[in-house]
Amino acid sequence: DADVTQTPRNRITKTGKRIMLECSQTKGHDRMYWYRQDPGLGLRLIYYSFDVKDINKGEISDGYSVSRQAQAKFSLSLESAIPNQTALYFCATSDPGGVGGSVDTQYFGPGTRLTVL
Amino acid sequence: KQEVTQIPAALSVPEGENLVLNCSFTDSAIYNLQWFRQDPGKGLTSLLLIQSSQREQTSGRLNASLDKSSGRSTLYIAASQPGDSATYLCAVRGGSNYKLTFGKGTLLTVNP
Numbered sequence: 001d002a003d004v005t006q007t008p009r010n011r012i013t014k015t016g017k018r019i020m021l022e023c024s025q026t027k028g029h030d031r032m033y034w035y036r037q038d039p040g041l042g043l044r045l046i047y048y049s050f051d052v053k054d055i056n057k058g059e060i061s062d063g064y065s066v067s068r069q070a071q072a073k074f075s076l077s078l079e080s081a082i083p084n085q086t087a088l089y090f091c092a093t094s095d096p097g098g099v100g101g102s103v104d105t106q107y108f109g110p111g112t113r114l115t116v117l
Numbered sequence: 118k119q120e121v122t123q124i125p126a127a128l129s130v131p132e133g134e135n136l137v138l139n140c141s142f143t144d145s146a147i148y149n150l151q152w153f154r155q156d157p158g159k160g161l162t163s164l165l166l167i168q169s170s171q172r173e174q175t176s177g178r179l180n181a182s183l184d185k186s187s188g189r190s191t192l193y194i195a196a197s198q199p200g201d202s203a204t205y206l207c208a209v210r211g212g213s214n215y216k217l218t219f220g221k222g223t224l225l226t227v228n229p
Contacts (some may be wrong), residue, residue, distance in 0.1 A: 113158070
């Protein structure tokens with residue numbers, strides 16, 4: 001079984017709808033992340049969480065919200081989807097390790113392809 | 118603000134060739150640098166992580182080097198195979214200790 005799973009894998013929705021993307025992990029990591037990937041723009045960080053009580057905005061958090069339900073679960077919500085939120089969304093986990101997080105390796109889920117019409 | 122650039126954006130080589138992918142970054146205050154592989158429509162797989170105190174890491178046919186002072190890393194792939202065809206991304210973890218900044222990737226095609 002995959003260590004980081006995302007549901008759904010594909011979703012088509014309409015402008016104005018509320019959408020939730022879910023991420024679960026079995027790696028036992030405290031740190032979880034949500035990224036979006038757009039052609040020509042690379043991966044950009046939306047939100048990250050260092051533990052269940054810690055939620056932080058990334059570089060492009062506007063229009064998104066998150067919920068860390070448990071160590072293993074981190075959900076991303078689009079309250080009112082718009083077409084420019086069409087992208088590939090990735091969840092990732094990591095374990096800091098080392099001094100200053102120098103060996104912190106991120107593990108990615110398979111992605112959710114979201115299309116907003 | 119950290120910026121990561123990968124050159125070339127795309128590379129096509131015949132099978133068996135040795136090749137080098139390049140990554141440069143603007144802020145040398147990093148904790149580590151990672152190389153990832155991404156297959157079409159799939160997630161990212163971590164290939165190698167180089168800590169800021171290290172100069173290189175090796176895994177099988179892959180060798181990654183890091184020159185932090187000049188803001189450069191290279192990924193060397195020996196004896197390339199068609200199965201190596203993918204997009205290769207580099208990412209640096211900066212001084213905030215949480216954020217990975219990604220390059221846009223190099224699309225590698227290895228022709229049989």
